[in-house]
Amino acid sequence: MNKVLKLFTRDSVTLPVVAIILGLVLGALVMMIGGYNPIDAYGALIERVYGNTYDFGEAIREMTPLIMTGLAFAFAARTGLFNIGGEGQYLIGMTAASIVGIHLHGLPAFIHAPLAIIAGAVFGGLWAALAGFLKATRGVNEVISCIMLNWIGLYLSNLIINTFALQAGDTRSVDIQPSASIAISWLSEMMGNARVHWGTLIALIAAVFFYIFMWKTKQGFELRSVGFNQDASKYAGMNVNRNIVKAMFISGAFAGLGGAFTVLGVFGYQSVMASSPGTGFDGIAVALIGMNNPFGVVLGAILFGTLTYGSAGMSFSADVPPEIVRIVIGAIIFFIAAQGIVRWLLKPFYAKRKKEKVS
Amino acid sequence: MDVLTIIGQLLNTTLVFATALIFTSLGGIFSEKSGVTNLGLEGLMVFGAFAAGVFGHYAQAAGLDGFAAASIGLCAAVVLGIIVSLIHAVASITFKADQVISGIVINFLAAGSTLYMVKLLFDGAGETELISGYSRMPIPGLSQIPLLGDALFNAYPTTYLAIILVFVSYFVLYKTPFGLRLRSVGEHPSAADTVGIKVNRMRYVGVMISGALAAVGGATITLTTTGTFAHNTISGQGYIAIAAMIFGKWNPIGAFGAAVFFGLAQAVRNYVQLFAWTQSIPPEIIYMLPYLLTIIVLVAAVGRSSAPSALGQPYDPSKR
Numbered sequence: 001m002n003k004v005l006k007l008f009t010r011d012s013v014t015l016p017v018v019a020i021i022l023g024l025v026l027g028a029l030v031m032m033i034g035g036y037n038p039i040d041a042y043g044a045l046i047e048r049v050y051g052n053t054y055d056f057g058e059a060i061r062e063m064t065p066l067i068m069t070g071l072a073f074a075f076a077a078r079t080g081l082f083n084i085g086g087e088g089q090y091l092i093g094m095t096a097a098s099i100v101g102i103h104l105h106g107l108p109a110f111i112h113a114p115l116a117i118i119a120g121a122v123f124g125g126l127w128a129a130l131a132g133f134l135k136a137t138r139g140v141n142e143v144i145s146c147i148m149l150n151w152i153g154l155y156l157s158n159l160i161i162n163t164f165a166l167q168a169g170d171t172r173s174v175d176i177q178p179s180a181s182i183a184i185s186w187l188s189e190m191m192g193n194a195r196v197h198w199g200t201l202i203a204l205i206a207a208v209f210f211y212i213f214m215w216k217t218k219q220g221f222e223l224r225s226v227g228f229n230q231d232a233s234k235y236a237g238m239n240v241n242r243n244i245v246k247a248m249f250i251s252g253a254f255a256g257l258g259g260a261f262t263v264l265g266v267f268g269y270q271s272v273m274a275s276s277p278g279t280g281f282d283g284i285a286v287a288l289i290g291m292n293n294p295f296g297v298v299l300g301a302i303l304f305g306t307l308t309y310g311s312a313g314m315s316f317s318a319d320v321p322p323e324i325v326r327i328v329i330g331a332i333i334f335f336i337a338a339q340g341i342v343r344w345l346l347k348p349f350y351a352k353r354k355k356e357k358v359s
Numbered sequence: 360m361d362v363l364t365i366i367g368q369l370l371n372t373t374l375v376f377a378t379a380l381i382f383t384s385l386g387g388i389f390s391e392k393s394g395v396t397n398l399g400l401e402g403l404m405v406f407g408a409f410a411a412g413v414f415g416h417y418a419q420a421a422g423l424d425g426f427a428a429a430s431i432g433l434c435a436a437v438v439l440g441i442i443v444s445l446i447h448a449v450a451s452i453t454f455k456a457d458q459v460i461s462g463i464v465i466n467f468l469a470a471g472s473t474l475y476m477v478k479l480l481f482d483g484a485g486e487t488e489l490i491s492g493y494s495r496m497p498i499p500g501l502s503q504i505p506l507l508g509d510a511l512f513n514a515y516p517t518t519y520l521a522i523i524l525v526f527v528s529y530f531v532l533y534k535t536p537f538g539l540r541l542r543s544v545g546e547h548p549s550a551a552d553t554v555g556i557k558v559n560r561m562r563y564v565g566v567m568i569s570g571a572l573a574a575v576g577g578a579t580i581t582l583t584t585t586g587t588f589a590h591n592t593i594s595g596q597g598y599i600a601i602a603a604m605i606f607g608k609w610n611p612i613g614a615f616g617a618a619v620f621f622g623l624a625q626a627v628r629n630y631v632q633l634f635a636w637t638q639s640i641p642p643e644i645i646y647m648l649p650y651l652l653t654i655i656v657l658v659a660a661v662g663r664s665s666a667p668s669a670l671g672q673p674y675d676p677s678k679r
Binding site: 141329330333 | 451
């Protein structure tokens with residue numbers, strides 16, 4: 001019993017929980033200032049997401065790529081790298097999956113679909129590895145190179161779709177081959193045609209893989225070690241540069257998978273985009289809410305997906321502008337980032353607990 | 360159109376696009392020179408563009424003419440920019456939060472809260488009402504020079520202000536005691552502390568200046584280009600400004616050059632279709648160009664990093 005209690009009072013659990021509560025309260029305050037009823041609004045939000053099977057399925061669709069981009073940021077963060085290039089890696093993953101899904105013909109589904117997924121992972125990974133390579137060999141800060149690679153990735157994706165796969169007279173690619181689809185049609189039918197797909201399952205497996213790889217293998221130990229202290233790792237005989245590139249590759253592969261799922265499972269084609277979809281950036285928030293822990297990321301994606309998908313219902317039935325959830329999310333990551341503020345707010349409680357221990 | 364007119368117009372458009380980047384990258388320099396990374400420039404620009412749109416609208420509705428209303432919008436942007444930048448400052452300086460994350464927080468908050476307020480103020484509309492904003496201000500005499508006059512001396516007042524500020528910033532940073540102190544807390548905070556400079560106070564000032572300048576940068580887009588504020592008024596200019604700052608090696612004059620270059624890259628898009636030989640280049644290649652060049656410059660500048668050495672590290676006097 002005590003162990004369970006300890007688990008829930010650990011900093012890694014209390015901090016995000018308090019931050020989420022503070023964020024929701026702040027959102028409620030902003031709604032009250034705007035003249036809305038926050039209880040109605042949050043009620044409508046929950047009702048929208050969990051009220052019927054179609055919306056529930058669609059909410060899961062919303063959460064799945066967020067798990068992947070969240071894992072991407074968290075994985076790099078655990079190795080001391082700031083991968084804010086999830087956006088570009090997601091797009092490159094999308095594009096690779098589209099091209100494989102469109103241009104390979106005559107393959108059976110059990111080969112074609114996995115191949116398209118792997119293509120997304122590999123190219124997303126390579127896109128991130130590029131930033132890792134520039135950091136390892138030329139000392140280029142990965143934050144800056146990732147910002148640039150996000151934009152280059154956006155335009156490169158558009159260029160590739162425009163050149164090699166454009167649907168005539170439209171601003172999107174032609175449809176992928178049915179054999180590359182990862183949609184679960186029988187479940188879709190059961191859930192009122194919600195676009196559910198196998199990617200969600202793979203995302204959950206990816207979170208488990210993240211945990212095992214990072215904490216139970218020698219390679220994961222090396223990656224974390226390099227993240228903590230490059231000099232000590234080098235002294236211990238680890239190849240620091242190779243580890244940086246490897247960490248970025250795996251991180252980017254997660255984001256690339258997310259992009260592949262979106263093409264292969266949800267749309268079945270890729271649009272030519274005027275601006276980035278933002279899934280990679282949202283993944284940063286998801287990872288921060290999840291404290292860069294793979295299972296935390298899954299929970300963070302559930303929260304983030306619930307808020308963003310539910311916000312449509314909120315504006316529909318309670319007339320609250322859906323942008324309010326961006327304020328809530330911004331506030332949550334603010335309180336998580338500035339942990340000092342939460343600790344400072346919690347100080348009275350901590351002091352009390354210590355006193356009880358003494359007596 | 361003859362080639363000279365096209366070049367003149369191209370340069371003119373370049374300056375329009377470059378203006379916002381100049382302001383914002385100057386802002387970035389002030390923050391980063393004091394040792395605080397500011398990835399929130401994008402969000403600060405959004406807040407600035409928002410303030411300009413809203414206050415410009417109310418000032419115009421109150422009967423002020425275009426110039427006066429736009430100037431009120433600009434001032435409102437400065438105030439809002441400073442207030443919002445304090446969120447970044449409190450989190451990253453006082454509470455020692457990670458500076459990159461706290462900058463990203465600003466971007467998240469900006470996207471949500473500005474549109475939320477626009478919807479509240481304008482009855483659920485997605486953008487502010489159109490205002491006339493600044494109009495072009497030809498400089499008497501100089502604007503009559505062929506080619507150059509049209510290119511350089513027939514600009515918006517904000518463009519002139521931006522160019523003046525480039526030199527003011529350079530002077531403040533490198534020729535005044537204040538600038539020396541600001542740079543010293545970004546290079547070696549503990550040494551600065553030893554000689555009696557209040558490290559965190561200087562950093563607050565640096566971040567607040569960056570908030571004001573970035574917000575002005577965003578405001579210029581509302582006041583000269585779009586006339587309204589909507590969700591896509593600012594789309595990535597803040598990140599380009601960061602690139603311009605790095606490209607210009609954290610030096611106001613360098614950042615100015617980089618901002619003009621990026622402005623040119625944006626302006627060129629509109630002119631690419633005019634010539635037969637350029638039509639075969641896919642537009643995406645031209646869109647990509649500024650970012651590719653930034654990476655190339657970063658790669659080439661290996662070992663000669665000009666970033667402030669204490670950039671990104673919260674100052675903790677108990678650590679030496």
